[in-house]
Amino acid sequence: MTSPNDLPRQAVAELDDENRKAEEHIEQGDLQSAARILVGIVEKDNRNWRAYNNMGIVAWMQRAWHDAYTMFEKAVTLKPDYTDAVANLFDAALKLKKVKDIVPLLDKSLELQPDSEETRVIRNAIGDQGDDIYLSQRGLSIGTYNPGIDQANKLLEDGQLNQAMEIFLKVNDEEGPNSDAFAGLGVISYYQKRYKDAFTLFLESIKLNPTSSDHLLNLLDAAKECGRVEDAKKVYATCLKDFPFLETIKENFEKASSGT
DSSP states (O other): OBOGGGSOHHHHHHHHHHHHHHHHHHHHTOHHHHHHHHHHHHHHBTTOHHHHHHHHHHHHHTTOHHHHHHHHHHHHHHOTTOHHHHHHHHHHHHHHTOGGGGHHHHHHHHHHOTTOHHHHHHHHHHHHHGGGGGGSHHHHHHOOOOHHHHHHHHHHHTTOHHHHHHHHHHHHHHHOOOHHHHHHHHHHHHHTTOHHHHHHHHHHHHHHOTTOHHHHHHHHHHHHHHTOHHHHHHHHHHHHHHOGGGGGGHHHHHHOOTTO
């Protein structure tokens, strides 16, 4: 194994081409092909920071949060001024509630690129907000990894509604109100055609996380079935004022009417 400084210029160029190919596969959703290329890259160059960042993206898309964090951390450790990897590491740290752990890497990054606005904003936010950063817009949008929620969602995808319901309820009872747990319970109610209950549960999920477009669209679906579309539109309008990026689903609400 070698480092970039040990590699001939042609070999470095070839690895850059391989990274580009992997990134194309990622954009196309072909994660298996991307992963195969990336593993080949790090076998040839175990300090290829770009490949590690791409491996982190693959892991993130596969919801392998810990693996994603590890790969992004590796990329930033190898190249602290790699801004894309810094941002990705921050997101992974938010997901796993490990933001304080990345502060030394952020400080190192700022030593190398003191004019990096994005890195400085991240570093200042951690210092200013502390644990409240997990309740920031970015933190809420990413969400916090919860193994119980992940397990319940997999059961839900497999159609095991009762088992999923038990776990969602357990999370709320033992860990406190959880936006994703309420949303999961709302999905179950919707499948069971208990649309009023589904609407109420989705509303609770939105109160806890007003940044989730998925939860808002779920609320709208339930509203269509129980005659509360206007109420759903009011909820959406309130969320949109605080989080303008929710504009992307505005058309859904504008076109909505009960039973459509």
